Amino acid sequence: MTKPNNAFVIQREDLHILFDVLIERGYTPVGPTVREAVIVYDELSGLEDLPEGWAEEQDAGTYSLKRRGDNALFGFNNGPHSWKNYLFPSRVKLWEGDKTEDGGFTVKSAVDTQKKFAFIGVRACDLHAIQVQDKVFLDGEYRDPIYSKRREEALVIAVNCGQAAKTCFCTSMNTGPRVSDGYDLALTEILDNDQHYFLAEPGSTSGFSLLAEIPHSEASQEAIAAARGCTKQAQEQMGRKIDISDVKEMLYRNYDNDRWDELEKRCLSCGNCTMACPTCFCSKVEDVTDLTGNHAERWREWESCFTMDFSYIHGGSVRPTTRSRYRQWLVHKLAAWLDQFGTSGCVGCGRCITWCPVGIDLTEEVRLLRNSEN
Ligand code: SF4
Ligand code: SF4
Known part of the structure; x- marks a missing residue:
């Protein structure tokens, strides 16, 4: 050596x-x-x-x-x-503002x-x-x-x-x-x-x-x-393994696989997996005022693709079912992330498996999707 x-x-x-x-x-x-x-x-x-x-x-x-x-x-x-x-x-404050005596509004970062x-x-x-x-x-x-x-x-x-x-x-x-x-x-x-x-x-x-x-x-x-x-x-x-060879193509091919229906029966759409995941990065902004209405603040908070509101565009949610939300999460992590950022969105830390209250395991889900093709 x-x-x-x-x-x-x-x-x-x-x-x-x-x-x-x-x-x-x-x-x-x-x-x-x-x-x-x-x-x-x-x-x-x-x-x-x-x-x-x-x-x-x-x-x-x-x-x-x-x-x-x-x-x-x-x-x-x-x-x-x-x-x-x-x-x-x-949760982090982005800016705050106050009404002024002349009826204006001052904002500071x-x-x-x-x-x-x-x-x-x-x-x-x-x-x-x-x-x-x-x-x-x-x-x-x-x-x-x-x-x-x-x-x-x-x-x-x-x-x-x-x-x-x-x-x-x-x-x-x-x-x-x-x-x-x-x-x-x-x-x-x-x-x-x-x-x-x-x-x-x-x-x-x-x-x-x-x-x-x-x-x-x-x-x-x-x-x-x-x-x-x-x-x-x-x-x-190492407790688990996953076959990531051509996983992107495999997931894109299986957009309509019945396996997503099985997942819908188990997944609670709680978003724990996204909160525990070290790479998930979605957020929302929220404006709040005090009771007098003279002071306002804008806060950024973590958000999850498992909530209905996350994909709400005027008139409704783009992903109204748990099936569509779980699929979005898994396909983004292991496939679309590669197209978007040139790297996988998963580092194999296992947190989403441990902290899923119903024990959904993405390594198992990928295996089942793969097997369903044979
Ligand atoms: S195993 Fe992958 S998807 Fe799950 S929490 Fe870790 S990095 Fe995120
Ligand atoms: S932690 Fe489990 S039950 Fe909750 S949204 Fe993620 S996969 Fe679904």
């Missing part, structure tokens, strides 16, 4: 310094923590907020925490939150005062999801100013997965379980008998400069091999 030039070791007892340095540099650390029996993302005050020793069991429509029996800090997989909660917040984020524990699939949303919010004719500011300022501390959930299928989507680019610092957690350390691989000058402030040593061949062994284990544990 050739030794990469940029691999170092940080001991577990020194990792807390990462948080101190980030806070000193004006970042708000955001990462995984346990809240209400789920691992969510939230602002972290230090390493002690991480879900030490916790893992989770997840499958279609189910999620529960369990103890791992060790002190791993990142020994779990994705929960319901993703980084879009911070880069593309679920809302300023996004959010401090810069340091994302801790970004998994490979989610790093790809951020890159997918970059295409949506930054690469088109219109750049989203809120996303753009938050994204430019964000620092990404990635964590390579050492385990996979039953709902994960990043290997099928070529998005994981090991990060490839787009991070400032990548960590792989290694627990080996009484040793507990992180292989640290900087991916940017900010990553190198962070590392310079944390005690570290050059990684041995054994440490590098142990880290690669961790991601190999995650690869082997």
Whole structure:
């Protein structure tokens, strides 16, 4: 094995310094923590907020925490939150205005005062999801100013997965379980008998400069091999797979397949899948006034293609049935997204499978649609 030039070791007892340095540099650390029996993302005050020793069991429509029996800090997989909660917040004020005494109206843009984020524990699939949303919010004719500011300022501390959930299928989507680019610092957690350390691989000058402030040593061949062994284990544990060869053409061919009727019987049109999905980006704007009618505000909020209102054009909804809405979602994710943005809208994180209350599984739906053709 050739030794990469940029691999170092940080001991577990020194990792807390990462948080101190980030806070000193004006970042708000955001990462995984346990809240209400789920691992969510939230602002972290230090390493002690991480879900030490916790893992989770997840499958279609189910999620529960369990103890791992060790002190791993990142020994779990994705929960319901993703980084879009911070880069593309679920509710944000766009502008506000007030009536003036002479009967006019003054408007001022809302300023996004959010401090810069340091994302801790970004998994490979989610790093790809951020890159997918970059295409949506930054690469088109219109750049989203809120996303753009938050994204430019964000620092990404990635964590390579050492385990996979039953709902994960990043290997099928070529998005994981090991990060490839787009991070400032990548960590792989290694627990080996009484040793507990992180292989640290900087991916940017900010990553190198962070590392310079944390005690570290050059990684041995054994440490590098142990880290690669961790991601190999995650690869082997991958809970699901999907055949994405010609999936775009297959879905376009099956626009009228009876399978969509079966889905209509199960799908609740609740939109959970779109809320949990790290790439879904739809939103609506809503105007509100106070009780006096003198003050008005415009807010942007997440919206879902599963609501009737989403496709309402004067006189009615373009997609009036659950059949048409589920089909729209799946075909957009895995087919039309490729035409629109040059990339799949799915990164194989499995969230839509876990957080669907009736356990609808898109990998299974694609398989059934494919099989129905034979
Ligand atoms: S469609 Fe489902 S598996 Fe794919 S990225 Fe969205 S939530 Fe994850
Ligand atoms: S697929 Fe599941 S999560 Fe998505 S809208 Fe239907 S019931 Fe809700």
